Amino acid sequence: MGWIAEIASATLTLSGTRVLDGAELRLAPGRIHALVGPGGGGKTLLLKVLATLLAPDAGEVRLFGTTVDPRDGDALRDLRARIGMQFQNLALFDFLSVADNVGFPLVQDRNPPPADQVAARVEAALASVRLPDAGSLAVQALSGGMQRRVAVARAAVARPDLLLFDDPSGGLDPVTTSRIFALIGDVQARQGCTVVVASHDIDRLARICTDFHVVHGGRVIFSGSLADGRASDDPRVRMYLDVRDADA
Amino acid sequence: MSGTRMPEEPVDDGSAVGASVAPVGRAILAACRVVGGMSVLQWRIVRSMLSPRAFDYDETVRQLFKVGWLSVGVVVATALFVGALMVISSGNFVKATGATSIVGWAAGTAVFSEVGPVLIGLMFSGRVGANNTAELGTMVITDQVDALRVLGIDPIAYLVVPRFLAMIVMLVLLTCIGDIFALIGGAIACQAVLGIDMRIYWHGVLESHLLDEFAMGLVKGFFFGGGISIVSCHWGLRVSGGAQGVGRAVNNSVVTAAIAIFVVNFFVTVLWT
Amino acid sequence: MNARATQLRAPFVLLGATVRALPSVRRSYRRVVESMFVVGNQSVVFIAVTLAFLGLILVYQGAYQAQKVLPDLSQVGMIFIGTMVRTFGPTIVALMLATRVGAGIAAELGSMVVTDQVEAMKVTNTDPVEYLVVPRFVASLLMTVVLWVFGVLVAVFAGTLMGTMRFGIQLGTFLSLAGTQPADVGVGLLKCVAFGIAIPILSAESGFRASGGSEGVGWATTRAVVNSSFAVIVLDFLISTLAYVAGW
Numbered sequence: 001m002g003w004i005a006e007i008a009s010a011t012l013t014l015s016g017t018r019v020l021d022g023a024e025l026r027l028a029p030g031r032i033h034a035l036v037g038p039g040g041g042g043k044t045l046l047l048k049v050l051a052t053l054l055a056p057d058a059g060e061v062r063l064f065g066t067t068v069d070p071r072d073g074d075a076l077r078d079l080r081a082r083i084g085m086q087f088q089n090l091a092l093f094d095f096l097s098v099a100d101n102v103g104f105p106l107v108q109d110r111n112p113p114p115a116d117q118v119a120a121r122v123e124a125a126l127a128s129v130r131l132p133d134a135g136s137l138a139v140q141a142l143s144g145g146m147q148r149r150v151a152v153a154r155a156a157v158a159r160p161d162l163l164l165f166d167d168p169s170g171g172l173d174p175v176t177t178s179r180i181f182a183l184i185g186d187v188q189a190r191q192g193c194t195v196v197v198a199s200h201d202i203d204r205l206a207r208i209c210t211d212f213h214v215v216h217g218g219r220v221i222f223s224g225s226l227a228d229g230r231a232s233d234d235p236r237v238r239m240y241l242d243v244r245d246a247d248a
Numbered sequence: 249m250s251g252t253r254m255p256e257e258p259v260d261d262g263s264a265v266g267a268s269v270a271p272v273g274r275a276i277l278a279a280c281r282v283v284g285g286m287s288v289l290q291w292r293i294v295r296s297m298l299s300p301r302a303f304d305y306d307e308t309v310r311q312l313f314k315v316g317w318l319s320v321g322v323v324v325a326t327a328l329f330v331g332a333l334m335v336i337s338s339g340n341f342v343k344a345t346g347a348t349s350i351v352g353w354a355a356g357t358a359v360f361s362e363v364g365p366v367l368i369g370l371m372f373s374g375r376v377g378a379n380n381t382a383e384l385g386t387m388v389i390t391d392q393v394d395a396l397r398v399l400g401i402d403p404i405a406y407l408v409v410p411r412f413l414a415m416i417v418m419l420v421l422l423t424c425i426g427d428i429f430a431l432i433g434g435a436i437a438c439q440a441v442l443g444i445d446m447r448i449y450w451h452g453v454l455e456s457h458l459l460d461e462f463a464m465g466l467v468k469g470f471f472f473g474g475g476i477s478i479v480s481c482h483w484g485l486r487v488s489g490g491a492q493g494v495g496r497a498v499n500n501s502v503v504t505a506a507i508a509i510f511v512v513n514f515f516v517t518v519l520w521t
Numbered sequence: 522m523n524a525r526a527t528q529l530r531a532p533f534v535l536l537g538a539t540v541r542a543l544p545s546v547r548r549s550y551r552r553v554v555e556s557m558f559v560v561g562n563q564s565v566v567f568i569a570v571t572l573a574f575l576g577l578i579l580v581y582q583g584a585y586q587a588q589k590v591l592p593d594l595s596q597v598g599m600i601f602i603g604t605m606v607r608t609f610g611p612t613i614v615a616l617m618l619a620t621r622v623g624a625g626i627a628a629e630l631g632s633m634v635v636t637d638q639v640e641a642m643k644v645t646n647t648d649p650v651e652y653l654v655v656p657r658f659v660a661s662l663l664m665t666v667v668l669w670v671f672g673v674l675v676a677v678f679a680g681t682l683m684g685t686m687r688f689g690i691q692l693g694t695f696l697s698l699a700g701t702q703p704a705d706v707g708v709g710l711l712k713c714v715a716f717g718i719a720i721p722i723l724s725a726e727s728g729f730r731a732s733g734g735s736e737g738v739g740w741a742t743t744r745a746v747v748n749s750s751f752a753v754i755v756l757d758f759l760i761s762t763l764a765y766v767a768g769w
Contacts, residue, residue, distance in 0.1 A: 080646045089635035102565050105645040158645075275566060305730050319548055322747060329758045336758070339765045362582060367754075370616060374746040378624075389735050430588030441762055494739035495628025502620040502746050509572040517578055521585055 004029035004194045007051055010059035019045055021218035025062045032188050034205040035198040036240050037215035043198040047164050051085045053075055064132050084160035087149045087170040088167045092139045097134035098150050125153040145176035214240050264458020286482045293412055296405040304410055311414035319375045324500040326371045327426035331433030334358050339442050348444050355434040360427055360461035365468035366513050368426040370512025371421055373505040377480040385494040412477045419473030420466055464520045475508040532726045539614050539658050542651040556660030568672050576676030580683040598695030601680055612757050613671040619749035623724040626657055627745030628729025631738040649698055658721045665717030674694035675695050694741035704769040712760050719752040
């Protein structure tokens with residue numbers, strides 16, 4: 001089976017600290033993957049490497065079957081057109097309306113679709129995150145949960161093959177969090193893409209994810225199903241996959 | 249871009265006359281609020297300084313060193329270039345009239361009385377004032393100022409007064425040093441660019457008895473220092489609004505300081521001469 | 522040493538990238554015009570106030586000294602206007618713009634960097650230089666020239682009031698263009714172009730280097746003001762020397 005994304009022996013040093021230390025990650029296509037692990041352990045960095053925003057100092061990154069060359073601008077463009085990302089602090093453009101934010105990935109494409117098609121797809125995207133009338137509002141006018149849904153809509157609107165979520169539920173109340181995770185499951189089911197979610201919320205991840213990867217100290221110390229992880233010999237893996245046994 | 253309201257845009261009430269007059273009125277009210285706020289701050293500073301037990305000697309000395317270290321390099325470099333600039337600008341006039349002896353006098357007068365204090369003040373405002381606003385603004389956002397209040401420490405006495413004193417002392421010193429370096433820069437330009445012997449230049453400077461102008465420049469430095477510190481502390485302590493808030497505060501700080509410098513400069517000159 | 526060299530090179534690299542991306546202005550001219558309005562709006566009152574006081578003080582000192590040294594005030598007006606156009610106008614207007622517009626650009630771009638909006642742009646295949654820097658660059662360049670003309674007019678107006686009312690110089694004698702050669706206009710224009718390029722590039726470069734949340738934005742803004750102001754002084758010196766040596 002062809003992996004949709006592979007990171008092999010990736011090493012990265014930032015500001016004098018080695019933040020990725022021989023990280024290995026293989027993602028099977030069409031599934032929802034979970035990235036779990038301690039804060040600062042490398043989850044966000046791995047997502048950024050997958051999004052081609054960061055290039056490791058050593059090691060290889062392959063996306064959609066081709067090796068990523070950070071110096072090849074055109075190749076990067078083509079890759080990025082197939083990737084969507086929701087950032088940890090949302091990164092919604094505060095100088096654009098909600099509709100313009102969601103339509104941004106469509107409009108900035110080299111061959112953008114005609115304006116009425118963009119408007120239709122934006123409307124559909126907003127409807128799918130249950131914010132049908134929010135288009136003309138400013139981003140600042142929405143609550144945290146609603147902003148998060150806009151970020152999800154923006155990440156998914158261009159129907160990317162690889163969809164990345166960095167802490168989709170940070171700081172939200174439990175009801176909204178459940179809705180966001182359900183939304184992620186919906187998007188994957190409708191668009192058939194590959195999804196990667198970095199989060200601390202094991203219970204909610206367990207409801208939608210099939211593959212789990214534990215990231216600790218800049219390396220991926222486990223990749224597999226949740227059941228295998230919970231039965232692992234490595235106490236750290238068990239700890240991050242089953243919070244109830246933290247003191248075991 | 250498509251019907252979004254930017255956060256600071258005024259609300260349109262529909263009338264054309266209102267639309268043109270209202271922004272002016274709002275600007276004047278805003279200016280009054282700012283000036284009022286800073287007057288209150290000045291008053292609180294004076295009151296704090298009058299009670300000796302609240303005076304933090306160590307912090308003041310620390311601020312003195314910090315302010316000086318931050319600004320000396322920029323001021324000296326600026327002064328050299330500005331002095332050279334003054335001399336070169338008079339170059340065409342000197343070439344036309346052959347009045348080489350006037351260069352020293354002209355450079356000396358201009359630097360000591362106007363150009364020196366104003367430009368040094370502007371660079372000081374950018375280097376130290378902006379820095380100060382950013383620092384205090386950060387402290388506000390990270391709740392450190394509130395923490396001080398909870399500990400029973402008056403933020404004005406602890407944070408503002410030392411900076412106020414340090415900036416005044418430093419800017420007077422820097423105006424003095426900067427004036428000298430500006431003259432040096434002028435001398436070099438005089439010889440290297442205009443081809444006039446440096447000795448004629450220095451002779452012109454020293455013969456001109458510019459003590460009065462030099463003193464006026466230092467007095468301006470005194471007032472500029474006070475103004476810049478009050479302005480920068482005022483905007484720093486009023487920060488709100490997250491990531492953009494501190495940037496906006498620094499922006500307002502340098503703009504207000506620049507206006508204050510030009511206004512104060514004018515009044516000091518007119519009242520002195 | 523290596524980091525220092527990169528730091529010194531960075532503005533030139535950005536300038537190169539901006540110039541290369543200039544053709545995109547054809548598509549984004551609306552954003553350029555928007556930027557011009559922002560710059561104008563931000564600066565008009567500020568420049569009017571400062572340049573008015575500048576005009577007042579220049580004429581005051583000029584007439585005062587002329588009275589002391591040679592009791593002939595007939596040349597004050599024309600020398601004042603000439604030096605305003607060639608020297609004080611461009612320099613002081615540029616210094617004011619360095620504080621107002623430079624700080625504005627650094628604050629805007631800096632806060633976008635620390636909230637990941639710039640990275641979100643990269644992921645959606647938008648070149649931050651093309652989208653963010655180019656409109657501000659073009660707007661700043663044009664507005665520096667426009668505000669130079671405006672500033673000179675304001676200063677001359679204020680200076681005329683001072684000259685005629687306080688020193689009793691005849692209006693016709695004062696408002697003489699005899700001290701203003703075409704070369705003066707040329708040099709003033711050249712300075713405005715140089716300043717109008719340096720300020721947005723240095724400020725954008727500072728903004729892009731912001732890191733660390735709100736504090737980072739504050740430092741970036743401070744750096745932008747200092748760098749831009751100093752660059753104005755140095756460029757002023759270089760162009761004045763060039764103009765003198767070339768006999769303009």
